[in-house]
Every structure is written in structure tokens, then in C-alpha cells.
Amino acid sequence: MKFDDLKKLHQKKYRQQFGHFLVEGEHLVLELQRALTRGTLASGSVTLYVSERYANFASPFEKVLLNDRQMSQLSDTKSPQGIVALVPLPEAPTTIQPAGKAIYLWQVQDPGNLGTILRTLAWFGGFRCLLSPGSVDPYNPKVVRASMGAIFHVPLELDVPLAALPDRFARIGCLDLHGESVVADNFVAQDCFVFGNEAQGVPREALSAMGASAFTIAGQGAIESLNLASAVNICAYEIQRAQG
């Protein structure tokens, strides 16, 4: 890819146009190499762009040396780490109904929240993440960074409309301020778990129409709500705990 095009990958529309995203920093590149080893990265078509100090970095990927000015243009941060990988966007999953529980996030906005959620889902394993239209792009550099590499390990589906869920999942649960406790046996029996975004819940009419069951994480009411990522973390924990 031409260098001028590489720089454009900080924007979603160019990531989609070129089918690639950027991954910055040694830690994330090492996670990428682990994903390659585990077979969760689609192909070997990764290119590393490195500063002088990473010229001898051991890697199965092709390396291209950049000068400091070029590196700072490619970097998303004020202090470039000196190593950036160009990674192909994963292809959409080919199976309609893969194994594991689905976490559906409705219009998630905060990159840090999405990154933290992916990190938790990767930690527990057995989850995939579905994003509604209007969600933050998971290949946004801030999400990739907050995920600490988990984005290479969690199956993702983008632009999944809420209305498409009933055709794919027999039992749909929704996290709400009112509902059955997540401790109930019925919770883990759901196939897909729907979460509203940072500011508002999922439209109730749509949920009613699809016969979704409402669940809640019981609290004592001192504050209005849990952080979105906290709610997903707790549900993911509860699901894997209940599954034994």
C-alpha cells in the first residue's frame, strides 16, 4: 500500500475502502503474532512498519523501515512507539451460527468501553461480539489499544441490525434496569445478550416485538446505572460461572 494511503487508515471510511487497519506498539504486535500462531488471524498478509530502533525486531511479518517523520505521521499517539502493523480486516464469519454466546452491543459509542469489553470476552473465551449499525468502529485505533490485543481473539460481526436477531437466536436476553436477576438459571439459557449504549437503553418496542427477556444486575440504588463495560463484564462472568 502507498504511504499516503496508509496515513488515511486513521479514518473508518478508508479502513473500509482499503480493507486494512493499523495496529501500533510492540505489545499489540506481539499479540498479533500470537493470534497468527493460534490460527485466529486470517492470513500472513501483515506488513510491519518500523523505526530504526525496531529494525532488528524478530517477526514473521515483512518489515518496512520508516524515518521518524514518516512514523509520526502513521502513529495515532503523541509519542510514536516506532512499530505499526498493517493488518487486513477480518472477513465476516462464514458460518451463520457459530458456537458460543453472542454479546450484542447497541450503538456503543465509547472506544475505551468497547476495548474493555473485548478484553473481558477474550479473557473468558466462548463469546463473540455483534455490533449494531451506528456503533464505534472496532478497528478505530483507540478501541484496538484499549482491547490490549483482545480484538485479534474475539469473533466480531459489524452492522448487525437489532431486527435481525430473532431469525438467528431462539432466546434473546436484554440487560435492563428492571428484570429478572442475572443470577437466575434462565439468564445463562439465553443465546444472545443485548446491551444498550452508554446513554440509553435499547428501544423497548423493538425488544418487546422480538420477545426478549429482561434481566438486571441487582444494585442498591445509590447511583443511576452501571458503566456499560462493567455491566458486560459482570454478565460475561456470570455466564461462564453458571456454565461451570
Add this chain to the structure above:
Amino acid sequence: MKFDDLKKLHQKKYRQQFGHFLVEGEHLVLELQRALTRGTLASGSVTLYVSERYANFASPFEKVLLNDRQMSQLSDTKSPQGIVALVPLPEAPTTIQPAGKAIYLWQVQDPGNLGTILRTLAWFGGFRCLLSPGSVDPYNPKVVRASMGAIFHVPLELDVPLAALPDRFARIGCLDLHGESVVADNFVAQDCFVFGNEAQGVPREALSAMGASAFTIAGQGAIESLNLASAVNICAYEIQRAQG
């Protein structure tokens, strides 16, 4: 307080010198008023600084009108909301051993993590939060904002040395990558739960010396670690779940 001193409260040393901190935005001010109602706010010695558009804001607090230039100096954000409260720092708890479980955070650095943790602890209730020396100041505007007002509801103790824990707590648990599962009955039996920071665990020698028990949140190993706030969230959930 003089206006020139107010502006200094963005820095920790002045917050400590003047014994006050700033709380910005309508949502946080409303939470502050709820804390007053619930009796968890020490006194009525809160002053509100408002722009013209909040001149008629209904509040039990004394109001001082600021012009836009003054407000932007007082604000921590690029787009000032037009309402900032001056709040006295809470006094240190007077009882040595109050009720509830203690969450001890060792050198927590990220303001967003601490804010999210406080939000979860406030959600569940029955927790207090102890911070080691070298932790981020919880009255830092970023922490206050991320806590969404939870900081007014969770008892806090600052600068608590790790070595002071054994004198105060009979059973100390520590979250680690290796240890007994948090699902075990023994977990909720602990009085104090120790968490390392974002980058490293608590020094093992110190933990061994105090006879702390190690606990772990079981994962599948695709990634190195959980986010700190996620780990605390899950433990707080598990504790309240196990307590029924």
C-alpha cells in the same frame, strides 16, 4: 474562596491545601444534591458557580454567577457546562473498622479505571475503597467525572500503606493470575480485597508476609490479563452474589 484560588483546585496539592475539590456539570451536581439528601455528604458547605444559563438552577447550595471567561478558567473541559460546585473534601472516616467489605487498590493510576470502580462499588453498596500511597487522587476531575457521582456515595480512605492492612483486617485476599477461584466459598469470607495496578501486581513478598490468600478469575488464556476495573467489578459482583 478567592477566584484565583478556585482555579488552582485542578491540582492535587491545592486541593489538599484548601481542603476542597471541584465538581463540574449538571449531572454531578444533581448527584451531589442526592448525597446531601441521603446524608452521605458531610455538610451544606457547598458553593455553586454558574453561568448565566444556570442562574435559575434550583439548588439548596449558595450560587455565585460567573461570566463565560471565568467559567472557562474554572472548567476542566473544552466545552464548559456552565455549572461547577466547590465541595469540601470528606473527612477521614472516624471509625477504624466500619461495616462492609474493603477494596484496597495498590497504586491505581488510571482516572477512568478508578471512576469506574467507584461506580460499581456504589451500585452494589456495602463497600468502601482504600487507596495506597502513590494512587491517582480520587478528587482529580477525571476520576470524579468517570465515577458519575459515585464518589459521593462510597467511603474512601487515602494513603493507606499496604503494611497497615494486617492490623485492621483478619482475612486479606489478593487478586492474582494464580490462586483459588473467586467462586470458592473462601473468597467472600475475606475482609479486605487487594488489587494490583494496571501494569503490575502487588509485591509478592509483602503479601506473603501478611499471609494474604491469592484468588483468581479463571480465564481461557487468550490474553494476558483482565482490565483492572473489570477485575474489581467482577469481584464486587461475586461478593454481593455470594452474600445473597
